[in-house]
Amino acid sequence: MLTNQEVAQDLIRQFGSAVSEFDDPFDLLTLTTTREQILPVLRYLRDHATYRISFLTDITGVHFPDELGREFCVVYHVHSLTQNFRIRLKVFLSADDLHVPSAFPLYASANWMERETYDFFGILFDGHPDLRRILNMDEMDYFPMRKQYALEDDTRKDKIDELFGR
Amino acid sequence: MTTEEIELSNVNVPVVPESEKVQYVNELTTLNLGPTHPATHGIFQNILQMDGEIIVSGEQTIGYIHRAFEKIAERRPFYQITTLTDRMNYCSSPINNIGWHITVEKLLGVTVPKRAQYIRVIMMELARISDHLICNGILGVDTGAFTGFLYLFEQREAIYEIYEEVCGARLTTNMGRIGGMERDLSPTAIRKIRKFLKEFPPVMKEFEALFNRNRIFMDRIVDVGSITAERALSYGFTGPNLRAAGVDYDVRVMNPYSSYEDFEFDIPVGENGDTYDRFMVRNEEIWQSLRIIQQAMDKLPDGPYYADAPEYYLPPKQEVYKNMEALIYHFKIVMGEIDAPAGEIYQAVEGGNGELGFYLISDGGRAPYRLHFRRPCFIYYQAFPEMSKGTTISDAIVIMSSLNVIAGELDA
Numbered sequence: 001m002l003t004n005q006e007v008a009q010d011l012i013r014q015f016g017s018a019v020s021e022f023d024d025p026f027d028l029l030t031l032t033t034t035r036e037q038i039l040p041v042l043r044y045l046r047d048h049a050t051y052r053i054s055f056l057t058d059i060t061g062v063h064f065p066d067e068l069g070r071e072f073c074v075v076y077h078v079h080s081l082t083q084n085f086r087i088r089l090k091v092f093l094s095a096d097d098l099h100v101p102s103a104f105p106l107y108a109s110a111n112w113m114e115r116e117t118y119d120f121f122g123i124l125f126d127g128h129p130d131l132r133r134i135l136n137m138d139e140m141d142y143f144p145m146r147k148q149y150a151l152e153d154d155t156r157k158d159k160i161d162e163l164f165g166r
Numbered sequence: 167m168t169t170e171e172i173e174l175s176n177v178n179v180p181v182v183p184e185s186e187k188v189q190y191v192n193e194l195t196t197l198n199l200g201p202t203h204p205a206t207h208g209i210f211q212n213i214l215q216m217d218g219e220i221i222v223s224g225e226q227t228i229g230y231i232h233r234a235f236e237k238i239a240e241r242r243p244f245y246q247i248t249t250l251t252d253r254m255n256y257c258s259s260p261i262n263n264i265g266w267h268i269t270v271e272k273l274l275g276v277t278v279p280k281r282a283q284y285i286r287v288i289m290m291e292l293a294r295i296s297d298h299l300i301c302n303g304i305l306g307v308d309t310g311a312f313t314g315f316l317y318l319f320e321q322r323e324a325i326y327e328i329y330e331e332v333c334g335a336r337l338t339t340n341m342g343r344i345g346g347m348e349r350d351l352s353p354t355a356i357r358k359i360r361k362f363l364k365e366f367p368p369v370m371k372e373f374e375a376l377f378n379r380n381r382i383f384m385d386r387i388v389d390v391g392s393i394t395a396e397r398a399l400s401y402g403f404t405g406p407n408l409r410a411a412g413v414d415y416d417v418r419v420m421n422p423y424s425s426y427e428d429f430e431f432d433i434p435v436g437e438n439g440d441t442y443d444r445f446m447v448r449n450e451e452i453w454q455s456l457r458i459i460q461q462a463m464d465k466l467p468d469g470p471y472y473a474d475a476p477e478y479y480l481p482p483k484q485e486v487y488k489n490m491e492a493l494i495y496h497f498k499i500v501m502g503e504i505d506a507p508a509g510e511i512y513q514a515v516e517g518g519n520g521e522l523g524f525y526l527i528s529d530g531g532r533a534p535y536r537l538h539f540r541r542p543c544f545i546y547y548q549a550f551p552e553m554s555k556g557t558t559i560s561d562a563i564v565i566m567s568s569l570n571v572i573a574g575e576l577d578a
Contacts, residue, residue: 025510026272055399055415057514058523058545060538075525077512077540081399081413084420088512109402112548120236135229135577144237151241 002051002085004029014044021090030088035100038076038091042106045078045087053080053087059103059113061121065147071095074123076103093123102128120145194222197559201230205308205563208573212550212562219558224551228544232577239537243502244270245344245478247537252338254541255575258297258518259339260289260329265515268423269524270344273511276475280467282346283425288359288462289332289341290424290515291455295366296325297518298406298448298455301570305445306377308567309386314373321369324362331355345479346472356463363460374449387441391553391565398439401552402545405520407569410447411439417516428465429458441568477504502532519543519570543575 004024011019011031018037023030033041045053057077064071070092079086091100102125103110114125115134122143125131133140142149200211209230215222235250242250251266252259264286271278278286299322303315326336332355333341333348342348351359377383393403398411408415414433418426434450436443472479480499481492498504508530514523523540546569553569554562 026512028512030510056402057521058512058525058538058540060525062527062536077523077525081415081420086512107402108397108400109545109548112544113402116544133229135232137229144234151237 002080002083007051007085007087011041011044015041028086028088030090032090032092035091035093038074038089039101039103039106041089042076042078042103045080046106050083051080051085052082053078053085055079055081056103056107056109056113057086059110059117061117061123061145063121063145063147067092069094072098072121072123074100074117098123099126100124101126102131104128119143122146192217199559199562201227206566207304208571208576210571210573210576214554214559214562216559221554221557221559221562224554224562226547226550228547229577231573235578236537236539239534241533243504243532244506244534245499246502247534248342249338249340251539252340253574254539254578255297255518255522255543255572256337257300257572258293259337260293260341261297261515261517262522263339263341264290264424265513265517265522266524267342267344268515269511269513269526270478270506271473272513273506273509273526273528274344274475274478275507276345276473276478278346278424278473279470280425281350281469282342282471282473284462284466285332285347285351285471286342286424287426287429288351288459289329291458291462292325292328292359292362294516294518295452295455296322297570298452301568302373302377302445302448305387305441305564305567306383308563309383311377311380311383314376317369318373321362321366324358324366328355328358328362331358343472343479345475346470350471351466359459359463363456363463367456370449370452378446378449384442386560387445387564387568389438390441390557390561391568392438392440393549393553394439397549397552398546401549403520403549404542404546405517406447406451407439407444407546408520409434410436410443412437417514417521421514423513423515429461431455431458441564444568505530505532506534514540517542519572519575520546539578541575541578543571544578547571547576 007029008022015037019031019033021032045051057079060075062073062075072093074091076089093100100123102114112134114128115132117123118125118131119133119136120143195216197214197216199214200206201209211227213225239247239250248263248266251262254262299318303318306314329339330336331352333339393411395411395413398408412435414435416433419433431454434447436447476495481495485492486496506528508528510527512523512525514521520542522542525538526534527536529535550566553565
């Protein structure tokens with residue numbers, strides 16, 4: 001049975017300062033890496049003889065507009081089906097440079113996950129075979145999951161939070 | 167004979183020398199399968215390049231019923247998100263609802279009593295049965311056999327009546343609450359579940375007798391749409407479709423939730439990952455689900471059916487009229503005034519189609535900061551062009567049907 005400690009130490013040995021911010025919320029090993037190192041880390045975990053963390057569960061994005069210089073985050077969940085070990089990898093990107101390498105060469109399933117992330121956050125996956133919108137229409141000229149797009153019309157007077165003491 | 171026809175018949179066809187004959191080149195036809203095609207069981211489009219009847223390549227267009235659930239969720243208090251989840255895989259909504267509740271309970275640190283967990287297991291397994299019944303019934307319809315579908319739908323109706331008894335709704339169930347179930351199993355519900363456990367197996371046996379070794383049916387689906395275990399894993403397959411390819415990954419066993427570790431059941435796996443294996447795996451899972459329901463009904467513990475979490479679970483109505491605290495909690499819960507603790511969580515449950523994941527980031531507010539649904543359909547449906555390449559259009563329909571792509575889950 002793999003422990004978070006063990007994998008984290010091994011990753012530090014392998015990648016040094018490229019992996020950081022280790023945490024384990026709800027026992028799920030979480031770490032941050034750089035966009036240069038994300039593919040090597042994913043490949044290392046996938047091809048490791050004992051870890052075999054070779055199932056890509058999910059790729060998604062998060063927008064933190066207040067964290068200057070690292071406004072966007074790409075989150076990878078990978079899973080080892082043999083060891084039953086999950087790990088969460090994050091890559092933070094600056095809003096003016098949203099490029100990250102595509103994981104498609106490693107996992108076929110990354111194709112649509114990355115298209116979805118591009119569609120909603122505008123994160124550009126370099127080397128993706130077909131980076132187009134997937135759920136929204138092609139003509140759309142903004143990325144709707146970014147926080148600056150309020151869900152509801154700002155002009156509505158009946159939904160002002162202060163009126164409800166929030 | 168009209169004069170025109172007589173004239174035509176008198177025309178001598180000139181003999182064209184071989185060198186001047188028209189050269190027929192192999193031209194591809196573009197065929198639009200969908201968006202509203204009855205055989206796609208949902209609104210999504212496949213633009214297929216056909217060489218005669220053989221599919222050369224396909225391109226998928228999805229998103230026709232995208233409803234921006236992830237965006238809507240960022241504005242809603244946690245208990246209001248349940249109604250979004252049951253519109254994803256609407257063939258097995260209780261699994262979606264309860265999966266979401268389990269995610270929130272884990273974030274809040276609420277422990278749900280055993281009785282509520284067992285009731286949840288019963289409802290989730292009923293949902294799995296109804297999901298698989300639809301998939302396998304429709305697979306029969308797509309190959310030209312309507313009878314099995316009709317028989318199974320009568321049983322699905324019985325399941326929906328149980329839903330109705332437990333939560334009041336049939337399709338979009340909104341079942342359970344954060345912290346437990348909204349009400350205990352009523353005597354009628356227990357009677358209906360027991361009746362289902364007695365009356366369903368003979369029908370299922372009949373269905374299997376009609377299909378499993380049926381010559382025509384097997385000719386249509388054996389070795390159609392095969393996928394190897396390696397490709398299936400690379401494409402992110404989960405659930406019955408992955409197990410049909412021979413990988414015994416089941417979230418219920420690997421990361422048990424809601425007391426699944428208390429029950430004894432088997433994980434059926436296939437060998438070839440073809441349509442027949444997917445069909446058989448689903449059939450066997452129905453039997454295993456029945457086993458789980460039977461065990462849960464027999465061992466159903468006594469005790470409360472909701473957790474002691476007054477900040478999240480609505481107080482009994484009579485308390486609200488008499489008791490000040492209950493009234494305050496009632497108001498705060500209904501108005502969505504309760505702040506959730508900050509945290510980051512990924513929780514997976516075994517949905518009807520595979521690993522249904524909820525990735526939730528809470529910043530300590532009343533609504534999620536970010537909520538992402540890992541929808542199994544969305545991830546494995548991208549394998550469809552590869553699986554249908556080189557097959558005929560009728561096979562492609564069968565492959566799509568056996569993958570059980572649910573448009574609501576595909577588009578979220």
